[in-house]
Amino acid sequence: MNVRVFLVAIFWANQALTQGFSGLGTEAEGFAVPDPDYRISFPQDHGPHPDFRIEWWYMTATLQGADGRDYGVQWTLFRSAMAPGDVEGWQSPQVWMGHAAVTSADQHRFAERLARGGIGQAGVVSEPFQAFIDDWRMAGIEEMQLIARGDDFAYDLSLSAQGPLVLQGVEGFSVKSPDGQASHYFSLPFYEVTGTLSLPEGVVEVTGDGWLDREWSSQPLSEDQEGWDWFSLQFDNGARLMGFELRGSETDFTAATWIDADGIATPFEDGDIRATPLQTTAFEGREIPTTWRVELPGRNVDVTVEALNPRAWMGVSFPYWEGPVTVSGSHSGRGYLEMTGY
Amino acid sequence: MLSVTDLTKTYPSTEGPVDVLRAVSLAVNGGESVALTGESGSGKSTLLHLIGGLDRPDSGEIRLMGQEISALGDAARARLRRDRVGLVFQQFNLVPSLTVAQNIALQARLAGRVDTRWIADLTERLGLAGLGARYPEQLSGGQQQRVAIGRTLANRPALILADEPTGNLDEETGDAVLSLMLGLAQTTGAALIMATHSQRLAQRFSRRIHVRRGRLEAA
Amino acid sequence: MPAFLTLLSHWRRHPGQLATLILGLALATALWSGVQAINEEARQSYARAAATLGANGYERLEAPGGGPVRREDYIALRRAGWLVSPVIRGRMDIGGESWRVMGVEPLTAPPDTLPRTNERGEVDPSAFLTGAGQAFVADGTEIDPDRRISLEFIPHPDVAPGLILTDIAVAERMLGQSDPTFLILLPDQPAGLPDLASVTDLVRVQAESGEDLSRLTDSFHLNLTAFGFLSFAVGLFIVHATIGLAFEQRRPVFRTLRAIGLPLSRLITALVVEVTLIALLAGAIGVMLGYLVAAALLPDVAGTLRSLYGAEIAGALAFRPLWAGVGLGIALVGAWLSAAQALWKVARMPLLAAAQPRAWAMASARSMRGQAVAGAALLAVSLATAVFGTGLVMGFLCLGALLLGAALLLPGALSLALRGIAARLHGPLAEWVIADTRQQLPGLSLALMALLLALAANIGVSTMVGSFRLTFLGWLDQRLVSELYVTAADNDEAAEIRAFLAPMTDATLPIAQTETRVEGRPVSVYGIVDHATYRDHWPLLETIPDVWERLSQGAVVLVNEQMARGKGLSLGDPVRLAPDLSLPVGGVYSDYGNPTGQAIVSLDLLERHFAPIDQSRTAVRIDPEQRQTVIAAIEAAFDLPEGAVVDQESVKRASIRVFEQTFRVTGALNILTLGVAGFALLASLMTLSTMRLPQVAPLWALGETRARLARIEVVKTLALVVLTWGVALPVGLALAWVLLAVVNVEAFGWRLPMQVFPRDWLWLLSLSMFSSTLAAGYPALGLLRTPPSQLLKVFSNER
DSSP states (O other): OOOOOOTTTTTTHHHHHHHGGGGGGSTTSOOOOOOOOOOOTTTTGGSOOTSSEEEEEEEEEEEETTSEEEEEHHHHEEESSSSSSSOOOOTOOEEEEEEEEEEEEEOOEEEEEEETTTTTSSSETTTTTTETTTEEEEOOOSSEEEEEESOEEEEEEEEEEEOEEEETTTTTTTEOTOOOOEEEEEEEEEEEEEEEEEEEEEEEEEEEEEEEEEEEEOOOOOEEEEEEEEEEEEEETSSSEEEEEEEESOEEEEEEEEEEETTOOEEEEESSEEEEEEEEEEEETTEEEEEHHHHHHGGGGEEEEESSSSTOOOOOSSEEEEEEEEEESSSSHHHHHHHHOO | OOEEEEEEEEOOOSSOOOOEEEEEEEEEETTTHHHEOOOOTSSHHHHHHHHHSOEEEEEEEEEEETTEEETSOOOHHHHHHHHHEEEETTTOOOOSSSSSHHHHHHHHHHHHHHHHHHHHHHHHHHHTTTTSSSSGGGHHHHHHHHHHHHHHHHHSSEEEEEEEETSSSSSHHHHHHHHHHHHHHHHHTOOEEEESSSHHHHHHSSSEEEEEEEEEEEO | HHHHHHHHHHHHHHHHHHHHHHHHHHHHHHHHHHHHHHHHHHHHHHHHHHSSSSTTTTEEETTTTOOOOOHHHHHHHTTTTOOOOEEEEEEEEEEEEEEEEEEEOTTTTTTTOOOOOTTSSOHHHHHSTTTTEEEEEEEEEEOBBTBBOOOOOETTTTSSSTTTEHHHHHHHHHHHSOSEEEEEEEEEOOTTTTOOHOOOOEEEEEOTTHHHHHHHHHHHHHHOOOHHHHHHHHHHHHHHHHHHHHHHTTTTEEEEHHHTTTHHHHHHHHHHHHHHHHHHHHHHHHHHHHHHHHHHHHHHHHHHHHHOOOOOOOSSSOHHHHHHHHHHHHHHHHHHHHHHHHHHHHHOTTTTSSSSSHHHHHHHOOHHHHHHHHHHHHHHHHHHHHHHSSSSHHHHHHHHHHHHHHHHHHHHHHHHHHHHHHHHOOOOHHHHHHHHHHHHHHHHHHHHHHHHHHHHHHHHHHHHHHHHHHHHHHHHHHHHSSSEEEEOOOHHHHHHHHHHHGGSEEEEEEEEEEEEEEEEEEEHHHHEEEOHHHHOOOOEEEEEHHHHHHHHHHEEEEEEHHHHTTTTTOTTOOOETTTTTTEEEEEOOOOOTTTTTEEEEHHHHHHOOOSSSSEEEEEEEOOGHHHHHHHHHHHSSSOTTTTTTEEHHHHHHHHHHHHHHHHHHHHHHHHHHHHHHHHHHHHHHHHHHTTTHHHHHHHTTOOOOOOHHHHHHHHHHHHHHHHHHHHHHHHHHHHHHHIIIIIIHHHHOOOOOOOOHHHHHHHHHHHHHHHHHHHHHHHHHHHHHOOOHHHHHHHOOOO
């Protein structure tokens, strides 16, 4: 799953800090709530759901450069509504936020864009699919173009879906706590990626694998949940594993989905997957676990997950850690790790 | 103590330069009292001014206690006056905004050697006791001149230069003031040179010198 | 130290002289530093307005022909990767006051456009971004509730006074404008962007940095500064005179001190220290007084700046140590300047010179001639600058040369006048009086020069203000012809009101208005319908034939005098109001009291070329008798707030109130300057009177009574004052002419016809006669009370 950060209060950082991620656990007044009976359908569910409080289009890609180095790329568009629904013009209650990053073993470059809805500066169109903010773009589903730009980097990638779309949880209804918090959640975890990264050192041709997450909800966290650790792993044998742990003040909540190489998905319940920090990295006064042991006994998975760049810190309006990882142990491969609430 | 040699001074005037003093020489010993007599404009005052360092001679030499003063700068001459010389003027020249007591002590304080007992004694002898808090304008002319003499003597000068000090006083008061001045000069051992046009007063001095057209003549 | 104490003892014996010196210097410092404090406060306000929160401190993109930026242009730039942020800006009247509204877009704006938090940490971002709306205002701001907006106002120290800083969506609702006024161009842009010109035709405009306001208000501050200097100069007359007197009186003391052994250098040092100590004391008092003066005047200055220029300055005065230091410094410099001449004299005084106190500042006939020559030269300079000079600084140079030249000529002129009078008088006493007055003249001349400066300034400024007032009132009568003015909540309601009123009135004229920029300067554009109201009453200064017909055909534009003068426009010159609208000037109208340019086109053109226009106000022509009936009808039919319907009289009253406020500061400074001059006269007479005995005693001995002599003393002073007033009159009128024809045109952009107010002059004459009677009366009373023994002393000794 991608229960990811999104804050209404992004432009008042101190305000956001005092509220923390628990802001996502507040009541969903007036907003639609996820419904287990809802059946996801396309193309409309590629598009936005303005009646829900939060939503995101989240692409991560693990890449190899022609220069022989490993890279990770992130492209995310968040939507947050201050009130349900949308209107045209400045009065729109929708707020959009884009994050983009390029990570290598020794560099982590990122950028952020914010936009108000209703005026055409940012948004998502379901058919033909396009998600955009300013000049950043994610266009097309099966064949996708992905563009972003920051002060010191830019990338232009072509992605091609090699496997099926996967509904997370039960029919795309992903439970997030014992209290019943949930989201609608689906993924496209089988993108093949080619393209270029423009970096201060020069232009780098890259190829690799991409993973798109789509999720929307109105109250994805329960009151006592403070943050999460989320893994999307692509094993060399073609299988995929999505797993997360929501850290609560009392108890933690976990969930996972095993995806076979042919795209058959199997959901796992609370407690089936275990993630144990092995090593931490100090960053801006925080201790962040950048090496993990991840176990899914039901699939004989026992791997060590290690950050390609332990300093993949997203120092945006509301900071979090997001970066590519390498996998070794019972299975080998690569993937992406996201950690919030540290 | 004082030796003046070949002193010459010329002032410009509308009718051309006037030789006020012509090669004047004079020696005065400590404790001596000298009266300079002569007509108005004969050069008495100029001689006093030059000796007091108020003005510079054109040529000649003035030695006061071994020091050649005509060569000194303004500040040094001022210091010499302050420490060694007492000046008494016809116009009294008191500071109107200071009291009698402050006026008497003024020069001694400028010189930085105030002898309180001596000043009290002096004030008593000058007959100014009880007038110390008054201002000059509240005094008679004779009283004002006695304050001026007190100011001079409070500093125990080696040389007193007096320019017609009784000129503004009636005869009786003038005589009294002169007696005081002579007596006090004797008491302190100071030399006194006084310019006066009165032959009668001059009789009371140990030496009399007549000044005529810029030259000295023994009287 | 004894020497220094001896010098100081003089002041203990002459406390009046010391008080005069300190008061004179303190007054001079007070007025000067008071004016500086006001200017400084205003400058700080302008700087705050530009540099604090809000979008003014950034480079921006504007529509090439003025007018708003289309939202599509904004989106095109963002989609091309350019980091720009939209701002909707305008003015809104709330509770009878005009507010600047600035709506920023917090998601894209630079972080320092909005407060991070207020002092109590109570900023709720989601409330700011949506909901009822929140707005930041300057600390201490009070805004009357208004039904058109329901905003929560949050005071914040970094918001400029008069500004409502809010979200762009709130500003859109408040101003009824959805296209941005301009775009902020963020200072840091991503690498590899396409050229700006390939994306948009918007033009880059430099950051505002408060320069617009500074430029507009420069003239006003220069005005204040000129007054400050005038007062300072008048004060220095006092100081110079008093120091000169004190030095003259002490000449014998200086000589005695040197004779008994004080070197000249130490005497000079002691005198400099003395002057410095007195200046520091007086300066400190002056700075405190100056602060009080500034604090008292500041609200009026704020009112003036708001009504004249729309510039907001804080109403409270901050105490700035630097300012106080500069105030002390100017007191020191003033005192040293005033003492320089006296010190120079002491330094050059021969030790053996006659120690008699010479008559104070006894100027010889030769120096009077020298003064007269210098004065005449200055008048020539003044005339030359009036004829050939341009610009505000030249205007003030012209004024300064005029005043100073006249002051320098005064003693000579008075002397001549006295001689002329003497030729007509017979009798020994009269001859003596005239001769004695002429002898007194040099001693009084400095005080009389100060009085001349103050009188001339008073006449000049009141003539200017009076002319302005008469012209303004006449212009108001011309311009405000409609019987009623109705303000609706928005354009739609205004249209309904007009439709409702149409059957019961002679005419309902929409007041349609929008803001644009012409050649980078803000201009208000009004659209009018063709109606006799305008044809018959509009105050046109210059016009082409059939201007109203041509205007209604959309063929010409009318511009106000300010705009015509500012841009050098003549009839027929083209004015580009919008990218697609350029019209020739068909007429120029007077528009007093308005700081900015204004243009009038036909309503039709306005609607076609300017997207959002404010038409919420309506002028209503009715039979004046029907006024109350119509007001009642509107109020019954529409839910209008208080103040939405005003009649002509109220508008006039409000306009006149603004006008009066505008010149209150000038009036106050005027009176203060006159007061200082009166004090200078008093001080001079008092000090002179102490030297009068020798002159008066012989007359008394010859058989005049003291009472009669005292009367003569007063009459002589009055005669001098009346003569001075006679000289001040033409100087003051010349001053008024320069103010009206040179300074006002430069400062405000309009020229006014000069009118004269003889009644004011007479009032001023009687005022100065009254004050000089007081000033001369006290010394005369002293003379009256002088015991004969004192007079006798003159003969018994020479003091």
